[in-house]
Amino acid sequence: MAEILNEAIKNIYFLGIGGIGMSALARYFRACGYQVAGYDRTPSPLTDRMQSEEGMSINYRDAADEIALEFRDPRTTLIVYTPAIPADSCQKNFFLQAGFRLHKRSEVLGMISRRGKALCVAGTHGKTTVSTLTAFLLKKSKIGCNAFLGGISENFGTNLLLDRNSPYIVIEADEFDRSFLQLTPEMAVITSMDEDHLDIYSNKANLLEAFGEFARKIPAEGKLFVKQGLHVEGAKVTGYYGINGSGDCYADGLRIENNRYVFDYHGRGMEIDGLVLGIPGRLNVENATAAITLALEAGVTPEEIRVSLPEFKGVARRFNIQVNAGETVYIDDYAHHPKEIEATLSSVREMWPELPLTVVFQPHLYSRTRDFYPDFARSLSIADEVILLEIYPARELPIPGITAEIIRERLTVPGCIMTKEDLLAYVEKDFKRGVLVTMGAGDIDRLVKTISEKLGNTSAQ
Numbered sequence: 001m002a003e004i005l006n007e008a009i010k011n012i013y014f015l016g017i018g019g020i021g022m023s024a025l026a027r028y029f030r031a032c033g034y035q036v037a038g039y040d041r042t043p044s045p046l047t048d049r050m051q052s053e054e055g056m057s058i059n060y061r062d063a064a065d066e067i068a069l070e071f072r073d074p075r076t077t078l079i080v081y082t083p084a085i086p087a088d089s090c091q092k093n094f095f096l097q098a099g100f101r102l103h104k105r106s107e108v109l110g111m112i113s114r115r116g117k118a119l120c121v122a123g124t125h126g127k128t129t130v131s132t133l134t135a136f137l138l139k140k141s142k143i144g145c146n147a148f149l150g151g152i153s154e155n156f157g158t159n160l161l162l163d164r165n166s167p168y169i170v171i172e173a174d175e176f177d178r179s180f181l182q183l184t185p186e187m188a189v190i191t192s193m194d195e196d197h198l199d200i201y202s203n204k205a206n207l208l209e210a211f212g213e214f215a216r217k218i219p220a221e222g223k224l225f226v227k228q229g230l231h232v233e234g235a236k237v238t239g240y241y242g243i244n245g246s247g248d249c250y251a252d253g254l255r256i257e258n259n260r261y262v263f264d265y266h267g268r269g270m271e272i273d274g275l276v277l278g279i280p281g282r283l284n285v286e287n288a289t290a291a292i293t294l295a296l297e298a299g300v301t302p303e304e305i306r307v308s309l310p311e312f313k314g315v316a317r318r319f320n321i322q323v324n325a326g327e328t329v330y331i332d333d334y335a336h337h338p339k340e341i342e343a344t345l346s347s348v349r350e351m352w353p354e355l356p357l358t359v360v361f362q363p364h365l366y367s368r369t370r371d372f373y374p375d376f377a378r379s380l381s382i383a384d385e386v387i388l389l390e391i392y393p394a395r396e397l398p399i400p401g402i403t404a405e406i407i408r409e410r411l412t413v414p415g416c417i418m419t420k421e422d423l424l425a426y427v428e429k430d431f432k433r434g435v436l437v438t439m440g441a442g443d444i445d446r447l448v449k450t451i452s453e454k455l456g457n458t459s460a461q
Helices: 020-031 046-050 090-097 105-113 127-139 176-182 203-217 283-299 303-311 337-352 366-380 420-427 444-454
Strands: 013-014 034-039 057-059 075-079 103-104 117-122 146-148 170-172 187-190 224-225 239-243 247-258 262-266 271-276 320-325 328-331 357-361 385-387 415-417 434-439
Touching: 013 020, 013 090, 020 034, 020 046, 020 146, 046 057, 075 105, 090 103, 103 105, 103 176, 105 170, 105 176, 117 127, 117 203, 117 283, 127 170, 127 187, 127 303, 127 415, 176 203, 187 283, 187 366, 203 420, 224 283, 224 303, 239 283, 247 271, 247 283, 262 283, 271 283, 271 303, 283 303, 283 337, 303 434, 320 444, 328 337, 328 444, 337 357, 337 434, 357 366, 420 444, 434 444
Parallel strands: 013 034, 013 075, 034 057, 075 103, 117 170, 117 187, 146 170, 187 224, 224 239, 239 247, 328 434, 357 385, 357 434, 385 415
Antiparallel strands: 247 262, 262 271, 320 328
């Protein structure tokens, strides 16, 4: 990282420090001994922990006077920002006017990826679970790993893993803003290439070209594993993975024993029978197949995988069962793309076929809602009833005519739009029996604890 770090740099300031990717970088530099501070729009449990337990100074008002004196010298301070920070940000413009050179999160992560052997997991969905499980399998083995994850590991309670004795760095390779093109993968997985982030790519052809460019960054001696059925233009694919005998590396013999999926893994000259998956959902068998393949290629043994896999608890907000009390089940999930919604709700249907299914969905971004509202309606209609919250804007300004209503009016099952307050009242008074699923990448996660408590889960964290 000599390009941006020198001996004079003592302080790192993050614009958007509370983001899941930014917070992992902030934790990394704090662990390396730097003084770390930053700005974010709103506090969260993650930023609370970074402040109280990890000694970072975080402010929540976009004003130059919030920036401490020690972070105002370009000679001693490195500035890292996320593209989600708007161009008119007061703090961002203070640093620009003061002569700082600002570095994107992806640029800094790309430099870190060249410090070791990067195992990169890309895809429009599935990448967080695959990268977190890959990191877990390596961490529990003799191989070990470092990891920059796009979610909070339930096993480790963090999105950053450090191991000075391991050369491997597991990285969630994010396609937003073409960030993954900054990485230098030693090995990689591509889980999916569905249309998304059209505010960046304009069309699917451009998105596919970016994935091809990412794949071509793998050196000739490197390895690339791709989900069966995907075509990555110009890429040298080592193998395809899937389930039910599909691909070069696949899971079959799926069965449920003691409420857990059990399956047999078949890889390149490798078979592991009777693997037990510690997290629910058929879609996670496929995710596990990709992670197992990558872990085996990195040197993890079949027996280490057999022992560790049942212990994997998943990722926060990825098919997290919050309440499971007979005829009342509550699941929270990060799904914010139609394909993710379809996969999650289909898995719920398979696991609880006898119970009515209600889904609460908070659309994320006006542009994504505009681009996919018919697909959202189709996927959500897998449920028996749909409750919509209004769109979470994140970095965007409203788009005329784009509201949750355009999804609701295309549902083929009963649906309505509620405020958060109305939703909590509904859960407390009217939800009596069935599976309730909350979904979305906005701030719907702030309701999870309250909903869990209202549904009788006194152990909710």
